[in-house]
Amino acid sequence: MLFDTHCHFDFAPFVPIETSLVKAQAAGVSKILIPGTKAKGWVTISQLTQLYPQHLWGAYGLHPYFLHEKSASVLVALDKALAERNSNIIAVGECGLDGVVDVPAQLQEAIFVAQIDLAQQHHLPLILHCRKQHQRLFKLLKSSRFEFGGVLHGFSGSVEQVKPFIDLGFKVGIGGVITYPRANKTRQSVARLPVNSLVLETDAPDMPLCGYQGEPNHPAHLPQVLTCLAELRQENPLELAQRLWRNSHEVFHLNG
Template identity: 40%
Template sequence: MSSLTFTDSHCHLDFSELSTQTPELLTQCYHAGIQRIIVPAVSPKNWQKTLNLVQNKTTDTPSVLAALGIHPWYLQGLTYQDLDILTSTIIKSRAKIIAIGETGIDGKIAKQQANLAKQITFFNEHIRIANQFKLPLIVHHRSSHPIIYQQLKQNPVDFGGVIHAFSGSYQQACQYIDLGFKLGIGGTISYERAQKTINTLKKLPLSSIILETDAPAMPLSGFQGMANSPLKIIDVFNLLCRYRNEEPETIAFAIEENIKDLFIR
């Protein structure tokens, strides 16, 4: 086990629950075999903080890599101008940024805030920016598969992406894979009610899977009420292994290759 290496492909290290624990947390991650942590910023307020976290791997820390975007939960009060600022921020820090996101469409928020049209506009602008800068896209979904798929078909990504915290059917997974996406698998597979996603996971090609914690959100079953941590990526990996027939070494290696494929060019 100790020789296996991992990447947390989705961790909000900039959120105060985690940022107050660094650098000790990074050292612990390194000793657990975690080579990389990808931090997707969720709003303009987080961009600089996220960029400040970026660091190259040292002898006892993982690499911390940044993605910039606007999550559908944080659109209130934002305008097109914020998308222009996103573009200029990327130009200024291009070398530090490995993806665009977290973006996406959230069906529940769309109902509560009646902002579906705005979510769709911002999502498509993120696709445009990702293609412009030759970067992959990190996509949030909730009660929104049909609409996200429709947008992605009309406005495809050129450099792939990840459907973060994927939950859904095998057919939905295959639709995304056909459009160049990988599926981000996280702690939700520890939940009883995730049976559909677990069944999907058993059938997916290994080349389409990457792992994530979504820390500090989304604690694994049994850890609800506690802040999640990137260290839990090991538990997510062990859960995945339970549902796959391949050897753990094969799975770990394939997933690291998927990460390199998508994010490290």
């Protein structure tokens, strides 16, 4: 059994949802976490997690890509949504910092810090998005004294880059990037990371695996990420899958 800890299952490529869910389950992916990206998506995530409570979990958050000058006013709505959430809404995110998007850094940091505070208030882990801002994001996390861990989503980098996050109690999301032979640095790094710090993800419908370029990604491809990870780490795939399953439940405080 596999847990896709980061899949935008509320996006259009997965309609009809039931068909997409059957396809994922046939591949052995029995649990999926849907991260939030903007306020108007939270209702859909809530509805999906209530329709399929044994298979879908969710998070509410504000992705740095979608921020604008009115985002600060949405934080009140986020607080309210978290207070009224159903039991399958288990994290805050995805949220963080992005050094590539055309959104002012000051705005990104303010909204991110506010979401850290909300996660702390509601005793929920964070799902972190970070591109080219790891040092700054870590500094903000550490200074907040955040206590509930979470997942650093979309790992692509070095052991040295993510070790501080692991030391803060975060897991590292491993996805399709490791299936690309050219991603040598990342492939070497995942072989060295402690196994208890790893979880699997697809980021579907984005981040297609090697060989699927130009196609929407799907949680049904997650077993191929597992196979590649097992090869890179020279571990038994079944034993590795069991460890990653436990890690996923531990970080989101779920019964496995």
